[in-house]
Amino acid sequence: MKQIKKINLKSQVRAELEEYIHSLDLDVANKLPREEELCRILGISRVTLRSVLDDLAAEGIIIRVHGRGTFVNPHFREIACRFDQAIHFPDLIESSGYKARMEILEIRMEPAEKEVAEALRLAPGAQVWSALKVFYxxxxxxxxxxxxxxxxxxxxxxLEKLKNYKDSIFYFLYQETGRRIAWDKVEIDxxxxxxxxxxxxxxxxxxxxxxxxxxxSVNYDEKNRESVYIREYINTSILKYSQIRKRIF
Structure with a gap:
């Protein structure tokens, strides 16, 4: 591990810790260095370190045992698709051991149906672009x-450009409009x-x-504007979602 530059500090600390965790041979040892030692190695404060460790613990990547220390959860490597991370499907497919490909089947302009209009806060019948895609x-x-x-x-x-675009709709949105998607709200069925x-x-x-x-899902930009509404249908025989959850007692 190396010292962290103080730009996007928390993200850099997390990236450095994750790289270190992935380098460990968990069959030999899975205990992390003491917090004081990690702070010294990374050149950061304990407040920053604990914030990152809290996030990793909440995701089940590490386990903190009072009086004993912090340990890497050996089962976290078994999870390819997490429910708590909005990762693009090509990346999920690749991480599940397959070769990924995306094809746009149809792009058209149409009046927004009631559910779509409400999700994007549009007037009933307002025009929307609809893109139908399949991921392989x-x-x-x-x-x-x-x-x-x-x-x-x-x-x-x-939209003419989008017909031949092979990356995420969110990247395209940012390139064309400057809107950066920051978070989403998802319903599951x-x-x-x-x-x-x-x-x-x-x-x-x-x-x-x-x-x-x-x-x-309704996807919001950094100004909390409803920007993209998405319906996704997933074959879980291929993409097997799983989750490590921290129990609250």
Missing amino acids: ADEHPCVISYDYVSTEIFSEEA TILSDDILPRGMKVKGFPERKPFLFLS
Whole structure:
């Protein structure tokens, strides 16, 4: 580990600690150095260190045992997809051991249905851009995603670029408008695969009569403006979500 520059301090401390944790042979030892020693090595205050350790403990990456010290949870490496992290699907697919690919099936302008309009705080029937995408894991379709953005945010010229864009809608939004997505609010449900794709649309290899995880999310920018509404349908036979949770007694 090396000393931390005091720019984005907490993020840098976390990155340095995570790199150190991943370098450990947990079959040999999983105890972290004492807090005083970590502060000395990293060149930071105990307040900053404890803030980062609190976050890691809340996520189940480390375990703090009173009177004994701080230990790395040996099971955290078994988790590829976490529910508490909004990671882009290509990264989730790759971390689950597959080759990722994304294809845009359809982009169109349409009147916002009631749920979409309410999520984006638009007038009923306001026009939105709708993008339908499929994410593949080793050429197996594993995620269907519907993205909705107000036509007041993207121009038609921008949407022409989006048709050939292979990265996240959030990166595209930032590049075109300067809006940076900061957080989202998610609702979780389940749905049968038969009810996901538009009537008459076929995707090769898409399973029939299979339960999918359904996430609907409103994504907010740094000014807390509703910017993107997304419906995501996930084949959990491929992307297996799991979570380490800290029990509260």
